[in-house]
Amino acid sequence: MASEKKARPKRSGRAEQRAETIDQIIDAAEYLFAKNGFYGVTLKDVANRIGVHHTLINYYFDDKKTLFEAVFARRAVVTNERRMKALDDYDRETRGKPTVEGALRAFLDTDLDLYQTGGEGWRNYGAMGAQVANTPQWGAAMMDRHFDPVVLRLIELLKKALPGCAEEDIFWGYHFVTGALMLTLARTGRIDKLSGGLCKSEDYAAVKERMAAFMAAGFATICTPKKRPTPRAK
Amino acid sequence: MASEKKARPKRSGRAEQRAETIDQIIDAAEYLFAKNGFYGVTLKDVANRIGVHHTLINYYFDDKKTLFEAVFARRAVVTNERRMKALDDYDRETRGKPTVEGALRAFLDTDLDLYQTGGEGWRNYGAMGAQVANTPQWGAAMMDRHFDPVVLRLIELLKKALPGCAEEDIFWGYHFVTGALMLTLARTGRIDKLSGGLCKSEDYAAVKERMAAFMAAGFATICTPKKRPTPRAK
DNA sequence: ACGTTAATTCACTAGTGAGTGAATGAAAGG
DNA sequence: CCTTTCATTCACTCACTAGTGAATTAACGT
Numbered sequence: 001m002a003s004e005k006k007a008r009p010k011r012s013g014r015a016e017q018r019a020e021t022i023d024q025i026i027d028a029a030e031y032l033f034a035k036n037g038f039y040g041v042t043l044k045d046v047a048n049r050i051g052v053h054h055t056l057i058n059y060y061f062d063d064k065k066t067l068f069e070a071v072f073a074r075r076a077v078v079t080n081e082r083r084m085k086a087l088d089d090y091d092r093e094t095r096g097k098p099t100v101e102g103a104l105r106a107f108l109d110t111d112l113d114l115y116q117t118g119g120e121g122w123r124n125y126g127a128m129g130a131q132v133a134n135t136p137q138w139g140a141a142m143m144d145r146h147f148d149p150v151v152l153r154l155i156e157l158l159k160k161a162l163p164g165c166a167e168e169d170i171f172w173g174y175h176f177v178t179g180a181l182m183l184t185l186a187r188t189g190r191i192d193k194l195s196g197g198l199c200k201s202e203d204y205a206a207v208k209e210r211m212a213a214f215m216a217a218g219f220a221t222i223c224t225p226k227k228r229p230t231p232r233a234k
Numbered sequence: 235m236a237s238e239k240k241a242r243p244k245r246s247g248r249a250e251q252r253a254e255t256i257d258q259i260i261d262a263a264e265y266l267f268a269k270n271g272f273y274g275v276t277l278k279d280v281a282n283r284i285g286v287h288h289t290l291i292n293y294y295f296d297d298k299k300t301l302f303e304a305v306f307a308r309r310a311v312v313t314n315e316r317r318m319k320a321l322d323d324y325d326r327e328t329r330g331k332p333t334v335e336g337a338l339r340a341f342l343d344t345d346l347d348l349y350q351t352g353g354e355g356w357r358n359y360g361a362m363g364a365q366v367a368n369t370p371q372w373g374a375a376m377m378d379r380h381f382d383p384v385v386l387r388l389i390e391l392l393k394k395a396l397p398g399c400a401e402e403d404i405f406w407g408y409h410f411v412t413g414a415l416m417l418t419l420a421r422t423g424r425i426d427k428l429s430g431g432l433c434k435s436e437d438y439a440a441v442k443e444r445m446a447a448f449m450a451a452g453f454a455t456i457c458t459p460k461k462r463p464t465p466r467a468k
Numbered sequence: 469a470c471g472t473t474a475a476t477t478c479a480c481t482a483g484t485g486a487g488t489g490a491a492t493g494a495a496a497g498g
Numbered sequence: 499c500c501t502t503t504c505a506t507t508c509a510c511t512c513a514c515t516a517g518t519g520a521a522t523t524a525a526c527g528t
Contacts, residue, residue, distance in 0.1 A: 014495070014504070021505080035371055039273035042485060053507050058487055060505095127370055133417065133424075134368045136361055137269055140422035151428060171429040172444050179417030180410035183367065188374030190367075194385060195405040210406050210456045217455035218448035248474070248525065255475080276515065287477050292517060294475095 022060055024050045027121060030071045034127035037135075038068055069142075072132065075125045076146040079111055083150045086110040091157060101216035103157035107150075108181065108212050115185065116204040123202075126185030133182045151178075158219065165223035173219045180211065256294055258284045261355060264305045268361035271369075272302055303376075306366065309359045310380040313345055317384045320344040325391060335450035337391035341384075342415065342446050349419065350438040357436075360419030367416045385412075392453065399457035407453045414445065 028049040032041040043064060047054035061067040083106070090106040091098060115126050132139040151174065158170050187201045199206065262283040266275040277298060281288035295301040317340070324340040325332060349360050366373040385408065392404050421435040433440065 017495095017505075037271055037273060037369070039271060043487090044485080054485095055487075055508085056506060064486070130368045131365070134364045134420040134422065135271070136420060136422045140424040140427075143422075143424055144427055148428065167429070168432050168440065169444065171425060171433045172440060173448065174428075175417065175425050175433070176410075176414035176445065176448055179414035181413070183409065183413030183416060186368040186370060188368065188370045188377075190374040190377055191405060191409050193374075193378055194382065194408075195401070198402050199405045199409070206402065206406060210403065211410065214407065214410055214452035214456050217451040221451035222444045222448050251475075251525090277517090278515080288515095289478085289517075290476060298516070 025057055026071050026074055029067055030124045034124040037131050079114060080150050083107060083110050084153060087153050098157045098161045100158060100161045100219045101212050103154060103161055104212040104215055107154045109208050112204045112208045127187055130182040130186035162223045169223045177215045259291055260305050260308055263301055264358045268358040271365050313348060314384050317341060317344050321387050332391045332395045334392060334395045334453045335446050337388060337395055338446040338449055341388045343442050346438045346442040361421055364416040364420035396457045403457045411449045
């Protein structure tokens with residue numbers, strides 16, 4: 001593996017030290033949760049990765065679930081702010097006349113850029129998110145809690161771009177979009193093998209190039225002008 | 235919860251009994267793995283669910299991973315056969331002139347029907363598969379091992395339907411399709427809350443109604459007639 | 469009926485997991 | 499300097515995990 005154990009440079013200030021240690025813990029946890037999921041990681045694994053005693057994690061976080069939440073939340077606020085801003089900007093720029101592809105670009109490309117340029121941490125976070133999104137138990141609820149506002153903002157724009165389209169169609173369209181995005185962020189390497197090396201899981205640029213247009217066309221197709229306008233007679 | 239512990243009717247024949255027990259174990263494991271993933275389930279959980287001693291599982295399966303593989307494999311062969319046949323049939327029917335949507339319907343609708351009508355077991359299996367598909371470690375490899383042939387058959391048809399389309403575009407398109415499908419099978423309930431009850435995670439029919447057309451339009455859009463025919467001048 | 473074989477449980481082991489409360493050590497601050 | 503505060507480790511606990519090998523029980527063939 002690339003990075004197995006990082007040096008722990010002792011920081012001066014007390015508050016600084018504290019913040020640094022917490023960040024290291026979250027980084028390590030993020031890395032491991034991304035690879036093995038919540039139950040596939042022990043607090044000892046996390047502690048070993050940064051060379052501290054495992055009970056130190058209990059000192060900073062009430063319990064394992066709290067740590068998981070902290071990991072998830074840390075970057076969620078960042079991506080949410082960026083995306084929300086991108087959607088707002090786009091809405092303003094188009095003076096309330098957005099296109100589907102434009103809205104999707106604000107939503108997708110903004111994020112893909114982040115994962116592409118944000119370094120290993122962001123990529124780990126993405127993989128972790130993909131697992132959460134596909135976890136029925138508490139996963140979906142976590143997604144709700146953290147991402148509903150931005151998603152609903154996107155939906156709003158999509159509605160504007162598709163006037164007269166049945167709401168269900170828009171929600172199902174979003175469902176397809178998010179499924180595709182999550183699998184991208186999971187970076188499982190499956191597409192690499194499947195395509196014989198032609199496509200690379202890590203290639204966010206390739207996804208960015210195609211995804212918004214692909215999905216926009218899908219929306220256009222399932223959102224026919226006026227959806228089922230009271231079906232009369234059989 | 236709906237079914238917590240099923241009665242274990244003792245079967246007559248020895249081979250029959252054996253087969254039945256194994257099936258019960260796999261059912262229980264499937265149910266639990268779908269909910270909590272590999273590491274979130276203990277052999278005792280599985281055993282308790284059907285009222286047997288947990289070491290009985292070690293009697294029938296070498297270890298936990300073997301059990302997991304068995305659960306995964308049991309239904310994989312069924313869906314693979316159905317899908318392969320559907321693709322072959324469609325290819326024959328169209329005399330080698332498939333459409334993208336037709337090929338996708340053979341691939342997607344066939345499976346969605348199965349999950350819709352196959353009962354709780356199939357639905358659990360789907361949720362489990364979604365988690366596997368988004369698990370970077372051994373998950374992707376498992377998908378490769380079990381599903382590559384059918385997927386490559388689909389890709390073949392898509393290539394025929396989109397002559398002159400760059401291969402990468404087709405693979406990325408498939409990637410989007412499978413991501414969307416996996417999230418559907420995960421049945422996390424997220425879309426229910428998001429849409430305020432307008433859409434239901436369990437509603438495979440709604441997905442079937444939209445998915446193939448949605449994705450076909452996507453393919454049509456990213457697979458422009460001839461992809462990047464040596465880009466001359468800027 | 470009887471010895472054989474297979475299914476199932478039992479008694480254990482060796483190791484791991486999360487978490488707690490006390491002990492240690494090092495900086496901060498007056 | 500001396501005390502207080504905080505970060506970190508230590509020594510434990512309690513519950514649980516996967517897995518093993520022997521014991522038990524029930525069906526099978528003869």
